[in-house]
Amino acid sequence: MADRSPGSPLAWWRRQGLRFRLSAVAVAVLALALALSAWVLLSVLDRTLMATVDEGTRRQADVVRVAADSGTLTTPITTHDGTIVQVLDARNRITHVTYGADRLVPLLDAAGRARALESGKAVEVDGRPYAVPGFLHVVVLRADRGQTVLAARSISEIRTSLGTAGRVLTVGTPALVVLLAVASWLMIGRTLRPIAALRRGAAEITHTARSRRLPVPASRDEVHSLATTLNGMLARLEEAEQRQRALVSDAAHELRSPLASIRLQLEVALGHPEGQDWQETAEGVLEDTLRLSRLAEDLLALARLDERGGVPARREPVDLDEVVRRAADRYAEVRLTACDPVVVRGDALDLSRVLTNLLDNAVRHTSSKVEVALTAGGVLTVTDDGPGIPEQDRERVFNRFTRLDSGRSRDEGGAGLGLAIVRETVRAHGGTVVLEDAAPGLRAVVRLPVSR
Template sequence: MPADRMAWWRRRSLRFRLTVTASAVLTLGLAVSAYVFVAVLGRALLTSIDDEVYQRAREVVALSDAGRLPDPVLTPDNTIIQVLGPDGRIVNATPNTDRLVPLLSPGECAAAVRAGTARVLDGRPYGIPWPLRVRVLDADGGRTVIAARSSDEVESSLGTTGRVLLLGVPLLLALLAAASWLIIGRTLRPITLLRRGAADISGTARSRRLPVPQSRDEVHALATTLNDMLGRLEEADARQRALVSDAAHELRSPLASIRLQLEVALSHPGGQDWQETAEGVMEDVLRLSRLAEDLLALARLDEGRPCRRDPVDLAALAARIAERYGIAADIASPVTVPGDELDLGRVLANLLDNAVRHASSTVSVAVWRSSGSGAGRDTAELTVTDDGPGIPPRDRERVFDRFTRLDDARSRDDGGAGLGLAIVRTTVRAHGGTVHLEDAAPGLRAVIRLPLAAPLNCR
C-alpha cells in the first residue's frame, strides 16, 4: 500500500532519507547522462564514417573522371568501392566486394544520388554481419560510384562504452552514496549533539546550555537560538521561584498573626476581648486578600497575553479615582489612550495607595497631553505627587522589583507586600508606556507616559 510505504519512509532516519534521495537523484542524472553520451557518441562515430565514405567516393570520382581509375580499386581502409557503368554493370571494384552484384540497383542509386546523404544497407546478404553506410555519387560518362563501409567499428565502440558504463556507473554510485552517507552524517552530527545535550538537561538542571558548533551555519544559528531560549526559560524559572518564595514569606506573617491571635483567644476564652480579636484577624485576612489579588494580577500579566486596546479616557478615569480618595486632581479632559480601563485603574489606585500612605499632608493627581518633540509622538502623561519623605535616587528603580520594600515601609503596620509598584510597571509596559519616579521637592512624584489613541477618521 502507498500509505504503508510512506509511513515506512517517514520512520527512517533523516540521514537515511537524504542519502537515498541523493543517490536516487544521482542515479537518474547518471542514467540520463550515459544515455545522452552513448547517443551523441554513436551519432559522432556514424558521422565520421559517413564523412570518410564520402571522401573515398569523391576520390574515386576524381580518378574516374581523369581516366586514371585502377582496377581493382585500392583504398587505405576497408571502404568498399563499386563503379557501375551506364548499363548498371560493375566495371571497377575493390577486392573486398562482389564484382557481379551491385550493392544497390540502378533505381536505388538514382534515389541515393538525389538524396545526397548516406543510407543504411543490410550487409548480411553480402557476407558482412554489420550494417553498411553507403554513399552514391555520379561520375562522368554515365558512371556511378558506390562507396560503402561497415559500421562494425561503431558497434564495437558503443559496446565497449556500454560495458564500461555498466561497470563504472554502479561503482560510481556506490562511491557517491558512501560519500553522501559520510558527509550527511558529519553535517547532522551537530544536530545529534544538540539532541543529546537537550536530553541531558533535566527539570532541575541549572545554567545548562546546548553545544554550539564552530561553523557559522544554520545549525549554529539554531543552537544559539535554543540557548537564548534556555536562558529566557531559566530567567523565567528564577523569577517564578523567587515569586513563590517571596509569596510564601509574605503569607507567613499574616497567617502566623491569625494563628497566634486565635490560639491566645482559645487559651483564655473568658478574659479575651473577642471583638478586638475579630478585628485583628479581619485585618490580617484583608492583607491576605490584597496579597492574593496582587499575585493573581502579576500572574495574568506574566502570561504575556496582549491587553485590551479599548479607548480609555485617562483624564476621566483619574478624576473618578481621585474623587474616591478625596484628592485634588488637575485634569485636562479628555485624554484618550488605548488600553484596559480596569488595569489602568489598578495602576492609579496602587500609586495613590502608596502616596496616601507616605504623604505628610498633600497628594495630587494630574493628567495632560504632552507634545512630542522632533519625531516623537504625542503622549498622555499622568503624575501622582505626595509631600512625604520621598525615596533616595539609588532606590527609585529598585522599588519596582517584586516584594521590594524599603526599611521605613517595612516598619509600618499598614505597609503592603511590595507588589504595588511592580504591578504598576508591568501594566504600564504592557500598554506600551513608561513609568519612573522623580523628586518633587519635597516628596516624590510618579510619572507615567502612555501613547495616545489614534484619532478616528470621521470622513
C-alpha cells in the same frame, strides 16, 4: 491521496532516520544523474562518430563522382581510407570499383538507392553478404550520364568502441554510485553529529541540572544558530522558573504573617473568652483578612499578566483622560493639574489598576498633597511630596515583593507587589514607567503610546 497505513511505503519511509533518508535521496539523485549522463554520453558519442564516418564517406564519394563526370575514372578506384566504392552506369551495371569490392552485386538495390538519394543520408547495410564483416554505412550520389556512385565504410570499429564504453559505464556507474553512497553516508553523519550532541545534551538536562546548556558547535552554521537559540530559550525558562520559585517563596512568606496573626488572636480569644474584647478581636482579624485579600488579588493580577505573556487582555480604544478623572475623584488628597484628551489601545480595567496603585502609593506616603497630570503625548505623572526613594533604589522597587527599609515602603498593608503590577501592565500596553525625584517627594512617570 497517499497511503498512510502503517504498512505503506510512505509510512515506512517516514519511520526511517534523517541520516538514512538524506543519504537515500542523495544516492537516488546521483544514480539518476549518472545514468542520464552515461546515456547522453553514449548517444552523443555514437552520433558524433557516425557523423564523422558519413562525412568522410561522402567526401570520398564526391571525389569519385567528379572523376566519373569528367570520365577519368580508373579501375580499380584508389582510396586512402578504406572506403569501398562502386560506380553504376545508366543500366545499373557496375563499371568501376575499389580493390576487393563486389563487381556483380551493388551494395544497395534500386529501391534502396532511390531512398538514399531522396533522404540524402547514409544507409546502414549488413556487409557480410558482400564479404565485408560487420555493418556498413553507404552513401549514394548521382553523377552525369545516369551514373550512380555508392561509397561505403565499415562501422564495426565504432560499434566495438561504443560497446566497450557501454560496458565500462555499466560496471563503473554502479561502482561510483556505491562510492558516492558511502561518502554521502559519512558526510551526512558528520554533518548531523552536532545535532546528535544537542540531543544528548538535552537528554542530560533534568530538574536537578537546570543550569546545563546545550553544546554549541564551533562552525557558524544553522546548527550553531539552533544551539544558540535553544540555549537562549533554556536561559529564559530557567529565569522564569527562578522567578516562579521566588514568587511562591515570597508569597508563602507574606501569607504566613497575617495567617499567624489571625491564628494568635483567635487562640487568645478562645483561651480567655471571659476577658476578651470580641469587637477588638474581630477588627484585628478583619484587618488581617483584608491584607490577605489584597495580597491574593495582587498575586492573581500578576499571574494573569504572566499567563498572557505580556499582552493586554483586550486591545480596544480607551479614553485615558476619563480613567484618570474617575480615579482622581476617589481621593481627597489628589489634585488634577492637567488632563488632556488621550486615547490609547488596551484594557481599561488594567490601566485603571495602574493608576490606582500609583495613587495608593502616593497618598500613603505624601505629606500634604498628590498631583496628577496627563498630557496629550500620553505622559501620565503622579507626584507626591513625601520622603521619596533614594536614586539607587528607584529601579529595584519595581521587583516583586520588594520593600525598602525606609518608612516609605514598610507600610502595614503593602506586600511589595503594587509597583511590580504597574510595570508589567504598562509594558504589556507598550509603554514605560520610571520614578523621578520631585524635590521634595517622588514622581512616577508613565508613558503610553497614543492611538492615532
